Amino acid sequence: MELKIIQQSTCCNPSTGCCEQDLPVAVIGAGPIGLAAAAHLKERGISFFVLEKGEISANVRTWEHVTLFSPWQYNMDEAGKRLLVNTDWQAPQGEKIPTGKELVEDYLLPLSEVLAPNIHTKHEVISITRGGLDRMKSSSRSLQPFLLYVETPNGLKEMKAKAVIDATGTWGNPNPAMSNGVWLQTEKELASIIDYHIPNIGENEELYANKKIAVVGGGHSAINSLLNLVTLKQKYPETSITWILRKKRVEDAFGGGSNDELAARGELGLRISEYVRNGQIQVETPFIITGIHEQKGVVLKSEEKMLKPFDRIIVNTGNRPEFDIQREIRYEREAVTEAVPAIASLIDPNEHSCGSVPAHGEKELRQPEENFYIVGSKSYGRAPTFLMATGYEQVRSVVAFLAGDREAAENVQLQLPETGVCHSGAGGCC
Ligand SMILES: Cc1cc2nc3c(=O)[nH]c(=O)nc-3n(C[C@H](O)[C@H](O)[C@H](O)COP(=O)(O)OP(=O)(O)OC[C@H]3O[C@@H](n4cnc5c(N)ncnc54)[C@H](O)[C@@H]3O)c2cc1C
Numbered sequence: 404m405e406l407k408i409i410q411q412s413t414c415c416n417p418s419t420g421c422c423e424q425d426l427p428v429a430v431i432g433a434g435p436i437g438l439a440a441a442a443h444l445k446e447r448g449i450s451f452f453v454l455e456k457g458e459i460s461a462n463v464r465t466w467e468h469v470t471l472f473s474p475w476q477y478n479m480d481e482a483g484k485r486l487l488v489n490t491d492w493q494a495p496q497g498e499k500i501p502t503g504k505e506l507v508e509d510y511l512l513p514l515s516e517v518l519a520p521n522i523h524t525k526h527e528v529i530s531i532t533r534g535g536l537d538r539m540k541s542s543s544r545s546l547q548p549f550l551l552y553v554e555t556p557n558g559l560k561e562m563k564a565k566a567v568i569d570a571t572g573t574w575g576n577p578n579p580a581m582s583n584g585v586w587l588q589t590e591k592e593l594a595s596i597i598d599y600h601i602p603n604i605g606e607n608e609e610l611y612a613n614k615k616i617a618v619v620g621g622g623h624s625a626i627n628s629l630l631n632l633v634t635l636k637q638k639y640p641e642t643s644i645t646w647i648l649r650k651k652r653v654e655d656a657f658g659g660g661s662n663d664e665l666a667a668r669g670e671l672g673l674r675i676s677e678y679v680r681n682g683q684i685q686v687e688t689p690f691i692i693t694g695i696h697e698q699k700g701v702v703l704k705s706e707e708k709m710l711k712p713f714d715r716i717i718v719n720t721g722n723r724p725e726f727d728i729q730r731e732i733r734y735e736r737e738a739v740t741e742a743v744p745a746i747a748s749l750i751d752p753n754e755h756s757c758g759s760v761p762a763h764g765e766k767e768l769r770q771p772e773e774n775f776y777i778v779g780s781k782s783y784g785r786a787p788t789f790l791m792a793t794g795y796e797q798v799r800s801v802v803a804f805l806a807g808d809r810e811a812a813e814n815v816q817l818q819l820p821e822t823g824v825c826h827s828g829a830g831g832c833c
Contacts, residue, residue: 426548427451427521428805429564431528431728433459436779436794437570438511439480441518443802446482452562454553456527459515460507462574467504468603469627472671473790474500477819479510480795486517527554531567532731533772545773549732566774566805568798569729573722573780574600580619580703580718582649582691589696596701598717600624604631610715613641617703617710619692620719621648621656622787626671628717633678645713646679647703648688653679724781733771741784743768743777750786760793762817764800776801792819 430440433455444451458464471478476497488494492513495501501509515522533540534547549564577599579586590597601624604611612635618628629646636642650656658672678684687710694704700712724741726734737747745767749760768776778797780789796817803811 426563426565428566428568429454429549429551429562430568430570431551432570432572432779433511433515433522433524434462434570434572434779435460435478435480435506435511435791436572436798437568438514438518439483439795440568440570440778440798440802441521442480442482442486442514443799444805445486445518445521447802447806447808449802449806451521452564453518453522454526454528454551454562455522455524456554458524459522460511462572463503463507463511465574466601467502467507468605469601470502471500471506472623473792474498475510477790477792478506480791480798482799483510483514487513490517523553523555525556526560528552528571528728529554530727530731531569531729531775536731538731538733549775567776568801569775569777569781570779570794570798571725571728571781573724573783573785576723576725577718578720578723578785580692580695580716580720582693584723587695589694593695593697593701596715598628598715599719601627601631601719602717604628604635608635608639611635611642612639614714615643615645615700615712617645617647617701617713617716618719619647619703619716620721621650622719622721623671624719625717626656626675628719629675629678629684630671633683636683643685644683645685645687645710647690647692647710648686649691651689653686653688721785721787723785724777729775732775734775734777735771736784740786742786743770743782743784745769746782747784747786750783750788752786752788760788760790760817760819762796762815763793764797764815765804765812766800768797768801774805790819793817 427450428444430437430451430453433453437453441451441453474497475495478501495509528551530552532550533544534550536544536547549567551562551564553560553562578584579590581587581590611632616632618625629644632642632644636644648656657676658669679686691705692703693706696702698712700714701716702712703710735744736742737744740747742750746763749763768778768782770776778801779794782797783789796815800812800815
């Protein structure tokens with residue numbers, strides 16, 4: 404991909420120092436939601452650039468071997484589709500459920516091609532400011548353009564924008580194994596024998612075959628990791644699988660089963676319950692991890708007991724948003740979930756399933772810093788219930804607002820399938 408910086412306006416006027424109208428909108432992150440934001444901007448004729456620290460949809464690529472739980476019809480943005488149908492794109496069948504790889508290759512990559520050359524890969528945003536102002540300065544603040552500091556293969560670049568849409572996700576910032584969320588040095592030192600995402604076990608059999616493996620976590624990612632280990636165990640029967648949960652009952656992690664409207668997700672819960680029942684997976688629950696250290700493998704301990712060392716552990720305890728890049732602009736996050744405050748109560752995983760999140764848009768996502776928005780999975784903070792369809796509606800509304808189309812911005816609509824996996828005690832989708 405060509406790393407060409409968009410020619411940016413330097414138009415200035417004496418009173419404000421800058422003419423924001425002529426600047427593009429910056430979208431940070433080329434995941435599903437960042438690309439959807441860009442598609443809406445393009446459709447509305449608003450100039451934009453997308454900054455992506457890795458390759459297109461770098462986070463999704465790390466789980467490309469995983470099958471999604473929602474079918475294609477929920478995984479594509481409407482503006483994205485409208486741009487793509489004008490090309491030779493073969494639209495995927497709505498009812499089919501893709502893998503992460505298919506999501507990238509059959510939708511996200513083609514979409515990124517339509518949006519090129521305004522997407523800059525290997526461009527990592529390290530800081531956002533309001534021009535020369537830090538967070539404290541109020542005078543003429545909203546008249547200053549945003550200034551983004553961007554690490555590129557050619558060095559640091561400064562890029563100006565009239566609005567910023569932060570779609571950087573949370574997948575790059577996993578939670579630790581420790582139940583209290585603390586990243587201990589002893590855990591960091593074990594990095595070579597801990598996986599924090601959903602490892603591609605089939606392609607790295609030697610790391611897991613006939614080994615003693617533990618999976619920590621009670622959500623959809625943990626279930627995926629466990630199912631992959633069970634498949635491996637069929638070929639390598641000495642593989643030992645331990646599932647470590649802090650839930651009171653393992654049944655609480657099985658989810659909606661046959662009542663789940665997202666059949667693929669219900670199916671995961673049903674399969675895992677069977678493997679627990681027939682002893683292929685040993686369960687330690689409730690197990691509150693209070694310590695982790697190296698001793699011929701990974702040793703996990705709780706207040707009550709210490710487990711024998713594992714050769715390797717897979718930590719699927721969720722992810723957390725990263726706020727360093729917006730340290731010098733004014734943003735708010737809710738105290739519990741670290742979500743955008745106005746949506747936090749809508750997505751509390753103790754009360755809402757993935758499918759029960761009401762539609763929300765620009766109004767709910769608005770931040771104290773005018774024209775700055777956190778969207779996509781990052782807008783949910785640590786809540787694990789985010790679905791792409793929700794994010795697509797978020798960015799449709801935000802872009803409508805930026806275009807001055809208040810009516811479209813306020814008219815938020817969202818149709819999601821009801822799913823039991825994220826209900827109280829289930830630990831969430833991912
Ligand atoms: C295994 C798994 C399965 C899932 N299955 C489904 C499903 O079936 N249906 C569904 O609706 N949802 C599903 N989700 C949830 C969710 O929809 C996805 O996680 C989705 O990828 C979130 O999109 P996003 O654009 O918000 O963030 P991401 O996909 O995480 O994209 C963020 C992007 O921002 C980039 N970035 C990060 N920091 C910077 C920076 N400082 N500068 C520049 N770029 C940066 C990253 O490299 C990345 O490309 C699943 C999630 C997981 C993990």
